[in-house]
Amino acid sequence: GAGVSQSPSNKVTEKGKDVELRCDPISGHTALYWYRQSLGQGLEFLIYFQGNSAPDKSGLPSDRFSAERTGESVSTLTIQRTQQEDSAVYLCASSLAHTEYTYEQYFGPGTRLTVT
């Protein structure tokens, strides 16, 4: 079946502009995660959705970052007033969910964000 998809694959934006990144999880996966991968920081967790609620936002680096999810489907990560340090690859992952069992996460191809 279809994997996790993300759009756009690349985004170049000017400092100070807002950007929206989109993630389409695997159908039936109620858990959705956003991560960021950058040279200096490696792979970092940003936010977790269970259904359309976000019980863990602990990884969002500042209040310029926000995310939402529609139902148990598409999620968008929004970065307002982008800064150069926001340049990174933003990865989305989805998995099945269970209250006491961790399933493997399947990752999308990522969105490479460059802030000039």
Next chain:
Amino acid sequence: AQKVTQAQTEISVVEKEDVTLDCVYETRDTTYYLFWYKQPPSGELVFLIRRNSFDEQNEISGRYSWNFQKSTSSFNFTITASQVVDSAVYFCALSEPPGAGGTSYGKLTFGQGTILTVHP
């Protein structure tokens, strides 16, 4: 707090050599999950294996094998008879189970990754 250490930043081998990628982890939980992911040059993270903390059996899948040693908090990955297509960045990751009393909700803590280059 959880931590994953992959001490080997880069490894270079010649095709057909065996190679072991090291992973050491830290967690205060008795129940946890360990993962390995592969990131080839195309960039997409590919799931390789999940192991829970109660299952210490080693696992073999084709040329891949994993050695889980709870006593040393290690989860090492060996590729036998390496091939050029094995060239990638390999990540080890740790997750606490959701509902364990923590707030991880299954999020992954990754190591810094090991760049493996297999030369023909």
